[in-house]
Amino acid sequence: MAIRLQDIADDLNLSKMTISKVLRGQTDVSAETKARVLKRMKELNYRPNISARGLRTGQTYSIGMVVPSLADPAVAMIARGMNEVFRSANYGLVISSADGDGEAEEKEAELHLSRQVDALIFYPRSDASDVPPILKTTTVPVVYVGPCPPRIPGPNVGLRENAVGQIAAEHLLERRCRRIAYLRGPRTAIADQRFAGFLEAMRSAAVSVRQDWILEILPCEKEYRSGFEALRRLITAKGRPDGVVAYTDWLAAGARDALIAAGMEVPRQVQVIGCGNQRDVCETGVALTSIDLAYEEAGRRVARLALKRIGSKGEMNLRGITLLPKLVQRESTQKIDG
Template identity: 30%
Template sequence: MNLIRERGVAMKKKQTVTIYDVAREASVSMATVSRVVNHNHNVKPETEQKVLNVVKKLNYRPNDVARGLASKKTTTVGVIIPNVTNSYFAALARGIDDIAEMYQYNIILTNSDGDEKKEIKALNTLYSKQVDGIIFMGNDISDEVREELRNVRTPVVLAGSVDPKNEFPSVNIDYRKAIYAQFNKLFENGNDRIAFIADNLSRSINKDYRIRGYQDALKDAGVPFRKSLLIEATDVSYESGYKLQERLIKSGATAAIVSNDDVAAGIMNAMGDNRINVPEQFEVATSDNTQLTEMTRPTMSTITQPLYDIGAVSMRLLTKVMDNEEIENNNILLSFGLKKRESTKD
């Protein structure tokens, strides 16, 4: 018997239970044990139950590292998320996780704070763990991050993130058409000075998609473009939105389309605190349809995005890429809508 001594007390050395131990105890082959623990149902029910009983009795835990070396797969997917506390990205992550579980993948979630250096560090960490694929969430892909993604053959799918160069598969809504539709709704309510607000106007998702939708709508409505109504928030926080209230009133705007729900909530509450009634005197429409839109008073009208579905479809797309399946469409656009609540008139 192998013994170790700690502080003068004799202790049994912990023995690792192997697949061989389970097979011997259950009187089956190691291949049968492997099929059972990998949820391959090509095993007789009574044999499967016998193996599961032994697995439980011996407290057997499959060795994922060894299994990965044998199959050249780790059954692990890395997910890079800008902010784990943000309701938008959290909803996407839930969809990713559910589909990952369905396809028997584990998730390694890393928070990047939307910072390029942290994104690169996260990528390198995930590569070192030999993940089978990566889902990248972020508002933009810098040249450095793009280069990092190119240099490694690990499959990548973008979720709720645009790629104007179309190098990587992605799942989104049509942000350009969504902003166009929301502008027209506010315009029909009698507003011709409608502000567009986002945290970084130079990011591709804003510059190449949302702002273009905003400009398309202005042109078709015969309303002149006013640079003063294109407003950049300092970040995607409630506080940054609250601070924009005075600037919005000075700009002459009577309505605003906001790219982030937290920012929109800040604007709306600041209006109320300054005795400006929403929506009678100022209309607010937001873009993400997170739970926050129903928690505020008044509740917020919004572009509706199928957030869970964006995450779920992204993970399913990644499984296809990882398995070298044929993919009909690399850039999937899911349906969006407009949800009327109390922060707009009609």
């Protein structure tokens, strides 16, 4: 039989209200009493009834999140940051994937709202121009991850995307690279902004960009192979780059290995920089310099915004937050003496 608050109260000769105060972390209970209550709860393996608490407070202590794909490494890093905040506030995070489908995206959002989540976190697809209509009318607080489509209510946590390409280009230019190839991502607003930042840095340094070294990589699951084949074709043509910027770490890893397979030294002859700072990718082989996209910090910021909106019943008009990417230097762009 499940242990109730009243059972613990009777066992310790305390009121049910006192036990409840300990559970809620209120400070008007003595340290000695709190220690007795927590000790007895542990002995009895007591678990609070979240459903019952929800009926009393009107809260479910759950947060819903819709993501484009669970296969995206960014989702795991964002969720890790969010959990740091939600766990300490005794909230649970429930994540569902739309698998890149607009209709599924809308259905998943509706399912979360039907479960009476206290807030919904929405991570739009990279090619989305709008959000599910229900998000525009719901009274449940909504917080967006990444760039928010125009005229959409609700705060967001995004990244200064043009700075990604700019930082990568400037780093290679500082390493005296002048023949820089760019493995660009899909034709999305985010990829375009990063490419624009790269071009701006190159123009500012008065370094020309060869159009045949801007390599279009079609979206696919085999990014490593795409990066490998793109660089293999490039270095068999006339001339070769002395620097490579890639839209993802997997593309960069493929490019790096193609260069090595062709007998070139990284970083002595060609320097390579990726994007995303995926440690399992970057720290294998010749360790890749990468642009950290602040995913975990974005998760923490999103979670704090969600809790603030819950606390204000969604009435607080919170501004969006823009984070800055940062360079994480490793062996692939290391300075070589002589």
